[in-house]
């Protein structure tokens with residue numbers, strides 16, 4: 232079965248401390264080394280998925296990110312970037328325009344206070360807005376000159392704290408940044424820190440809230456200016472066996488040290504592309520998805536809270552000793568530093 236897309240967490244280095252972070256970035260060693268980054272890029276270029284998305288951590292802090300993206304481009308692969316925008320400046324915006332097919336800035340609230348609380352760092356909203364200003368301007372200028380440039384998007388992770396701000400975010404950002412192409416609203420997925428019991432209690436959407444958000448998509452789309460497209464992600468596609476008829480996810484998820492996750496939202500790893508060919512690991516990942524304990528866990532999911540419980544059970548059973556020890560040390564704090 233062919234992998235559709237590869238999500239590559241290039242590094243765990245990150246200036247932010249988001250409460251919902253699936254990778255716990257910024258709170259653990261960055262891991263990535265330039266020579267490994269380039270070797271992983273070489274392996275992805277050989278495999279030729281339909282697309283590659285760079286995530287993290289902050290991918291722009293990974294050593295060798297630009298060479299890696301150039302290599303993927305040479306292989307004909309469209310590469311997308313997820314960034315918080317914290318380190319953006321004019322020169323970096325120009326470099327992104329020369330390398331990426333798509334750039335997506337994460338914004339988790341229509342108000343600075345909400346975004347900064349969720350993202351765990353005061354000033355992160357203003358930095359994201361400044362990044363969008365630079366990126367949108369760079370795009371407008373390139374398009375005016377008839378030059379290619381990234382498609383620019385915003386992604387909002389929706390949870391209880393910011394559920395009431397979807398409309399504000401769509402209105403404000405679509406009006407403020409001509410050149411922005413799309414705003415994607417995605418319900419928070421219970422994975423990593425967002426699978427913790429405290430987070431589940433305080434922030435995870437209920438099924439009803441998720442359904443209401445999906446039903447609100449068309450209305451939200453009418454509120455956007457400048458032709459900005461608005462979409463709501465149906466996260467049920469992340470279930471392995473849950474909803475009858477839900478698509479089986481064919482994303483492959485690579486960690487900074489080259490290890491392939493058996494499934495996007497789980498700590499289970501099936502080996503590293505630095506040691507074995509991707510195809511061998513991918514077969515192993517697909518086989519993992521059919522293991523009785525995995526099938527039993529996902530088949531039991533009826534609600535978002537069931538999903539969080541299943542995620543915790545799978546992480547405990549299949550995470551490495553290091554993962555399990557890190558999970559045991561976790562704390563969840565609903566305040567941004569300095570607030």
Ligand code: SF4
Nearest residue numbers: 245249252256287288
């Ligand atoms: S969610 Fe993204 S920006 Fe936030 S801490 Fe994790 S990697 Fe960093």
